[in-house]
C-alpha cells in the first residue's frame with residue numbers, strides 16, 4: 001500500500017511532515033489532559049482545598065486551552081489529510097488510466113474490463129479511506145497510548161497490571177477477529193468486480209434482454225452474485241460489530257478494576273486514590289490507542305488488497321513494446337503504403353489453436369487488397385496485426401518495408417486509417433468524432449470526408465456538425481456510425497486504409513457509391529478491405545480468400561472464380577450465374 005506513496009510530490013511530502021508534526025502535538029495535548037485532571041483532583045483531595053481556588057481555576061483554564069488546541073489539531077489534520085489523500089489518489093487514478101490506455105487487447109482481456117473499472121474507482125476509494133484513517137487517528141492514538149503506558153507505570157507499577165490484563169484481552173479478541181475477517185477482503189473486491197460485470201452486461205445488452213424476455217434470468221444471475229456479496233459483507237460487518245461492545249466491556253471493566261485494585265489490594269492508600277482519576281484517564285487512552293491499532297490492523301489489509309490490485313495494473317506493461325523507428329529513412333518522394341505479411345502465424349494469448357497459419361501476401365502501394373472468407377476465418381485477426389492490436393506469434397508484418405514491431409507506435413498509427421468492424425463513436429459532437437485523428441483538419445477537409453463517406457445525413461441535422469453523439473453512439477444508426485467512422489479515417493489522410501467489414505451495415509446503393517467516391521478520393525493510398533459481399537471487392541487488385549486461418553486463394557475475381565472452390569461457393573451464394581459470367 002505504501003508503494004503508492006511514491007506518487008506524492010516533494011511539496012506534498014513537506015505537508016506530510018507538517019501533518020505528522022501536528023499529530024505529535026495532538027498526542028502531546030492528549031497526554032496533558034489527565035495530568036491536569038490529576039492536579040485538580042490533587043487540590044480537591046486536600047482538606048483546605050478552598051485556599052487553592054486560584055490554582056484550580058488556572059489548571060482548568062489550561063485544560064480548556066489544551067482542548068482548543070486539540071480541536072485545532074484535529075481540524076487542520078482533517079484539511080491536510082483530505083488534500084493529500086485526494087490529490088495522491090487522483091494522481092494514481094490518472095496513472096492507471098494512462099497505463100490502461102496503453103494496454104494491448106491481451107492485457108485488457110487478462111484483467112477484464114469490469115475489473116479494470118472497479119480497480120480505477122472502488123479500489124482507489126478503499127485505499128483513500130485507509131490513508132485518511134491512518135492520518136486521522138492512526139498515528140495520534142497509538143502514540144498517545146505508548147506514552148501513556150510509561151506514565152501509568154510511573155504512577156503505579158502495581159496498578160498497571162490491570163492495564164496489562166485489559167490489553168492482553170483486547171489483543172486476543174482482535175487477533176481472533178483478524179483471522180476471521182482478513183481472508184474475506186479479497187473476496188469482497190472480487191465480488192465488486194462481478195457485480196460490475198453483470199451490471200454492465202445487463203445494461204449494454206438491455207435490448208436483447210428485453211426482446212428475449214430474459215429479465216428474470218438476468219435478475220436471477222445477478223441475485224446469486226448479489227446474495228453471495230451480501231453474505232460476505234454481512235459476515236464481515238457482524239464480526240466488526242463485536243468490537244464495539246467488547247471495547248466498552250473492557251473499558252468499563254478496567255475502570256472498575258482500577259478502583260477495586262486501588263482500594264482493596266493496595267489498601268486504599270491516600271496518595272494512590274488521588275491519582276486514580278489521572279490513572280484512569282491514561283488507561284482509557286491506552287485502551288483507545290490499542291483499539292485504534294486494532295481497527296487499523298483490520299482496515300490496512302483491506303486497503304492493501306485494493307492497493308495490490310491497483311499496483312498489479314500499474315505494474316503491468318503492455319506486451320506491445322513501442323519501437324524506435326519514426327520514419328527517419330522514409331523518403332517523402334517514395335510511394336508509400338506497402339504492407340507485407342511474411343509467414344505470419346498467430347494464436348490468441350492463452351489459446352492453444354492457431355487462428356492464422358502461414359499467411360504471406362503483399363499489398364503494393366496504391367493497391368486495393370481484399371480479404372474474404374466465412375465468418376470466424378480470421379479476417380479481423382489478420383488486419384488487427386497491422387496496427388499491432390496484437391503481435392503475431394511467428395513471422396513478420398512489414399509496413400513500408402519495416403517490421404511493425406520496430407515502429408514507434410504513434411508513427412505507425414499515423415500511417416493507418418483504421419475503420420473497425422463495429423463503428424465506434426465517442427460522446428461529443430459529430431465534428432469531434434470526425435476530427436478524432438486529425439485535430440487540425442480544416443472545415444473543407446471535414447466537408448470532403450463527409451461527402452466521400454456518404455455521411456450527408458449530418459448536413460440534414462438541425463445542428464449539423466455540432467450534433468451531439470451520445471455515449472457509444474447510441475443516437476445514430478448502425479450504418480450512420482459506420483459512415484462516420486469512415487469519415488474519421490478519411491480526414492486523417494492515411495497512407496493505408498484498413499476497412500474491417502466496414503461497409504456491412506450499408507445498403508447496396510450507398511455501399512457502391514461510397515466505394516466509387518473512396519476510390520477517387522484515396523488516390524495513391526493502399527486499401528485493405530475485409531468484406532462479406534463479393535460486390536464490395538469485385539474490382540480489387542488482389543483478393544485473398546481465407547478459410548480457417550489459412551490462405552486458400554489469391555488473385556483477381558475472375559481467376560478466383562475459376563481456381564478457388566471456396567471463393568466460388570461464396571460468389572455463387574451471392575450472385576446469379578449471369579452476374580458471375582459478366
Ligand SMILES: Nc1ncnc2c1ncn2[C@@H]1O[C@H](COP(=O)(O)OP(=O)(O)OP(=O)(O)O)[C@@H](O)[C@H]1O
Pocket residue numbers: 348351355373374375376377378379380381382421501
Ligand atoms: N479475443 C479473442 N480471443 C480468443 N479468440 C478469439 C478472439 N477474437 C477472435 N477469436 C477467434 O479467432 C477466430 C477468428 O476470429 P476473427 O474475428 O478474426 O474472424 P473474422 O473472419 O473476422 O469473422 P467475422 O467475419 O465474423 O468478422 C475465431 O475462431 C474466434 O473465435
Ligand SMILES: [Mg+2]
Pocket residue numbers: 379380381421500501
Ligand atoms: Mg471480423
